[in-house]
Amino acid sequence: MLTKVSFYITAIVCLITAFVIKRVYFKEKNKNTDTNSIQGIKWFALAIFSWGAGAFINIILTSVFNISTNHKIIISLGVFFSLVNSLFILMSIPSIEHYEKRSIVIRIIERFTNREVFIIFGGILGMIASVFLISFYSNNNENASNNVIWLIDIPISLVVAFSLLQELNKAFKNRGMRFMYLPTFALFVLIIIAVTHRIIPETQIQYWIPLSTWNILGIVTALSFKFLFILLFTILLYSWKLLAEKEEQQSEFIKIKTIKETLEKDKETLLIANESHLDTIKHLKSEIDQQKKKYKKLKKSSKVELSDRQKEVLANLGVCGTKKSYTEIAEAMNISVDGFQAHIYQIKKALNVSGSDGKEQLISYAIDKNLLGFATISCS
Template sequence: MLNTIEYTVTAIVCLITAFVIQRIYFKEKKRNATAESVKGIKWFGLAIFSWGAGALLNFILVALNGVAADHKFIIYFGVLISLLNSLFILLSIPSIEHSRKRHIVIRIIERFSEREVFLIFGSILMMIAFVFVAVSYVNETANNSYIWLIDIPISLVVAYVLLQELNKAFSNRKMRFMYLPSFGLFLLIVIAVTHRIVPQEEIEGFLDVGIWNLIGVITAVSFKFLFILLFSILLYSWKFLSEKEQQQGELERLGKENLELAASRENNQLTIESHLDTIKSLKKKLSDSEKEVENLRESSKIEFSDRQKEVLGNLGLCGMQKSYTEIAEEMHISVDGLQAHIHQIKKLLSISGAGGKEQLIAYAKNNDLLRFASIHCEDK
């Protein structure tokens, strides 16, 4: 009767929970969540489903078909379900987020792919299970405790690793008050495992068998419920914190982009100012060049008298070889008269200062005024 109640309650609760978890899993996948972020949800759901499927099959065999609850094939199936459940839990534990160092068992698992974990874990357990099953099947005196020795060490290791990772995760989420439920889960698993390996005949002298069986049913159902509860809390706290961390990360990213944009804008402003200075300098040079061109244009528009053209032509032709006096004599004018003409020409051309004679010679040559020369130069 107690076994039937255990199978019924476990099957109903675990199968419904597994269905809900898988719906969450597919919903998260549709939201384009990464495979890594939803992997833990998948394995957690499969762990719960393995309990529910095992309990449902046991209910069908025991309650509906009258198979004894302690039949070896029921025990074999129970061991297989427990091993599968341990594997699924181990694969789901790495998805429990925290910033502390992982347990060595989890670090070993993380070194392999999921397929490799299945092959390694399955191969080792299949070899061990074959030996235990073969011996217990041939030896009719072998009790159920002997068969459960396949699973018990693994279940205890998984329970301890789970306790460590849960406490680290809750501590990381500032939920230290969850340490007690985590330890309670570990304690219930230990009691449930102890109940499997201790034969009833060993208990009869210390405790009523009915109470012992009731303890086994209560602990078996309770630790499954507590396991579901703790993982559900972790699932939603992880989701909440993940979304919060994503928002914080997005905020930090936007802040960083704003700083980069501000720095880029400042650099651009400096570049623009530098370009503006360059443009101003170029404009000034252009303006000066335009003034020079304009002066040249104005100079080219100067109208000289015939006498002034003659003076410029004579200077351009013989100014480097002869003095003003010599040029004036050949032109049959006085030196003062020549210098008066030169003064007027300099005034028209805006020439002043030293080197005036050289500038007049250059001007005469550049503007084709040598043709107006009236004297002759021996070095022509």
């Protein structure tokens, strides 16, 4: 009975949450938001949807077809949707933004295309089907067969859980939210408990605690880590939204700065051309004053402080960026290309530089801010 209740709760909560997050995905996609970020929203929604879809199918099988919750079909479907969920979570993790080094699992995933990752998981799902067929026609104990099926999903679940723990902690650290370490660790512990619950046969656990208590523990743990997972990613989504708004503010700052410069030029032209246009000039002056106030306000909130090393990298790029590649500049500085690009990435983040012309923007910034004096290489 409790298992069926957990199916209903999971299906309702996860399907509604997936629908809401999918709406957020389409809304951000229509705004032409950064592709990597919105792709993460999509995979996150699909991960939640896979939980809801699995629970919904289990409701149909148990309620309409009267299949037992311990039947091999239910267990095999649980393993299938768990693997699908792990896949979508792995696909969503690279979109979690932070400045720290990625975990080894995520670095491996990033080396493959989405299609290649799906092919790899397709092979794993083929293994699941084989194990299901073998266990279905075997004469072994029901619980033992179910435990064999779960053994294929458990290593993957543990790897995904550990990678998720690392990336979440790095993201919260970079956003000044270290207090979120405890919830992320709690999520990892709950996943470990849920995995342990799957692989220990009831025939062995009944000697230690009552089966009813053991089953309640499994259901509560499974629901808890799902809801905590949704909560943590929702917090990340909200904090990402705040970062996006900050970037939008920076874009507005650049736009206002351009308008200000244009108005200044128009003012000078009008003063020289015809002093009789005093009314027009007065109007422009008033508008310029308003833009100055906005400019000063945004400038104050957009101050950027670069380290000496970042100034050196930016200055060297300003001196040689039009003549040399990143690799050549890195070699001239006696640092690795990865180290040089890491500095460039951090500088772009600090200056909110993005787009295909990011290199040109950095060179212009170095020249405009008189940073070329920090250069340690020459292009002669």
